[in-house]
Amino acid sequence: DIQMTQSPSSLSTSIGDRVAITCQASQDIRNYLNWYQQRPGQAPKLLIYDASNLQTGVPSRFRGSGSGTNFSFTINSLQPEDIATYFCQQYNALPFTFGPGTKLDIK
């Protein structure tokens, strides 16, 4: 299985901050990488697909980049509704695997 790691595992932030999360795959996954947001008590929501494409309806303050084994996800000007856990997920190879998540909270 392809192992996905994320850094940091948690992050204390302030409204208006720029947030950066990294995701690393244990082998080359090309650009088959998605990012999801999961608010407490809710299902995950797709934000970014194929490493850098914004899902329809998702605000432009969310961005993704990278290819191969190293990926990054940023939120520009954090909003209160962005407080959530963020997961990366690869689908280059079966079984699909998720990163362990990065939990954001407010300082």
Add this chain to the structure above:
Amino acid sequence: QVQLQESGPGLVKPSQTLSLTCTVSGASVSTGGNAWSWIRQPPGKGLEWIGYIYYSGHTYQNPSLKSRVTISLDTSKNQFSLKMRSVTAADTAVYYCARGYGSGRMDVWGKGTTVSVSS
């Protein structure tokens, strides 16, 4: 608007079979190009992909679940289902169904259903 809704028992006894159904509205499970997935999340933990089924009936189950899992399609009801045999407490989780656009881009999710395994 595509919507998915999970249903099934919230409590299953150890060694028994967990059975869940996902009802799809706003899209057809028999339309080509999409994979219909099951994902689970144990309390306070991360996401584990269980497997998927295509419109053709082709399935793939995560080897981590060995041979305990069966995923099936009911095109007449526009549903797909999950059966997991010989459950233990480790199978206690929120179970989600999702549409995989293409395959692994899971763009629509159900709200999830909590399943507890306990005697």
